[in-house]
Amino acid sequence: MDITQYFTDYTLRTITLGTAVLGAICGMLGSFAVLRKQSLLGDAISHAALPGIAVAFLITGAKDSNVLLLGALVSGLIGVFWIRGITTKTHLKTDTALGLILSLFFGFGMLLLTYIQKQPNANQAGLDKYLFGQAATLVESDVLLMVIVTGISLLVMLLFWKEFKLLLFDKNYAMTLGFNTKFIDGLISFFIVLAIVIGLQTVGVVLMSAMLLAPAAAARQWTNSLSTMVILAAIFGAFSGVFGTAISASQNNLSTGPVIVLVAAIFVIVSFLFSPERGIIFKQIRLIKNRRDLQLKKTLYFMYDIVRDHDDISRPHAIRILNSFQGFTKKTLSKLEEKNWITIQGQNWSMTEDGFETAANLYNNNLPES
């Protein structure tokens, strides 16, 4: 397939738009899930949605995707309530509750799916696409639904931005200020469930949580502001959708959902390695640089100790007297000279005003660098 075909093919355009919008909403809401320390909630919800799809099919006998997603929404929400119930009413921890609900609902869903497959109904084929998703089945009305849901959640997020931020950072404090934290909490959960449900057809029950978490985890690496993080996560998610669809369309027989998730994973890997502040590589570089810097400053401070006993700070001293000090090299001396902290004349060194100032303030590092 060549590029021109890619932009003219109607089906492909629909799918690309759909996966882009899906990626954006998942990235956006995924940020909240990650910051709420409920990364696994998405996984539990998506698995909990499966029996809903099966039951909706059994009741209506039709494969209308909107009806099936409504079923998924209902059983996803039941899953959330049960998880909440288990954690508040028993001694069990959240991860246990998540694991329980995930496997219980998924098991029940698989049971219903196999039961449906044994039915003599010609309509039953294809329900298993909700397991791993099948972006190829997206039609215009599905994409429209995604756009509407994204629009609504964007609106709600802008409206309750302040409340969301407060709840995510300090729930108890939010309570004392008089905010109904159960309502805000429920609102966030509801939209996470909604995002998961509309993604089931494309990415599937099993991989859906990656769509939620990967863009958010990647975005967190690049910024220290909540709003930037949410926007970046949406962008990463959208690009994952677009690239994933393009790659799977150009290679026959590659299913779209897994490819999208893999592209999102690449965003995560690159972010974890290369983000300037939190990335592993730059952290390591900074560490090495800081060590060298510290070595330099230790030497400077040793010199400062010698110099401050004299009235005239620029008085020359023999380089020899530094030898007793471990870690001093010719290289450190020339580095110090480069920084204009000392000057070297033959076998002697003397400290500059600048070097004296720097050494004197070396350990006042509690002041912010402006």
Place this chain on the structure above:
Amino acid sequence: MKTKIAVAVDDLTVAYNYKPVLWDIDLSIPEGVLMAIVGPNGAGKSTLIKSILGIIDPIAGSVAIYGKPYTKQRDKVAYVPQKGSVDWDFPTTALDVVMMGTYGSLGWIKRPGAKEKKLSLEALEKVGMLAFKNRQISQLSGGQQQRIFLARALVQNAAIYFMDEPFQGVDATTEIAIINILKELRKAGKTVIVVHHDLQTVPEYFDWVTFLNVKHIATGPVKDIFNDDNLTKTYGINYKVAVQQ
């Protein structure tokens, strides 16, 4: 002269899974005191504050703030939670956290504006953290984070301040800075209630004290009731003798 009662706690009982944490607490705190709540680990000090503030539901009893239930008096109360209760890696700045103190008076949906920002900057200045306003909060030291929490409560401009171990894990400079601010609050006629661990500094910092160990043991002026008798009742050991060993 009769002073007003700022906080009145009546028959308060709190339990986590059958085990009582606070047992039948009766307590009244007069307006304008700087009061320490002391007691051993697990005595229910934090729980007492949290149930007064409605974060924890008591199984029995009631709380009144200036004679009315807390839900009607939120604007009169500010809270400094334990520093360790939040994730300091949250993507936000010092100023942003302090601004959260204005959210209560703003109410739902309304965003903080220029006036709220000005108040927050003033509070940051008061705690000596103005220079750090745009710092990511994870890059602040423990003492600085504590000051940010204090600034957030100051912004609320309340009549009663509840603080949960504000001196925990802070250095001497920060401790002095914080206690000076607390003393200023008292001078301004505010009531300040502090969960405190360091018994040595109680007489120096506070004028009132509450002894608590699941049950309420005593409340009153430090000079009258901060004695061996109450310390022994609260901690179960003769505190002074134990220290000398």
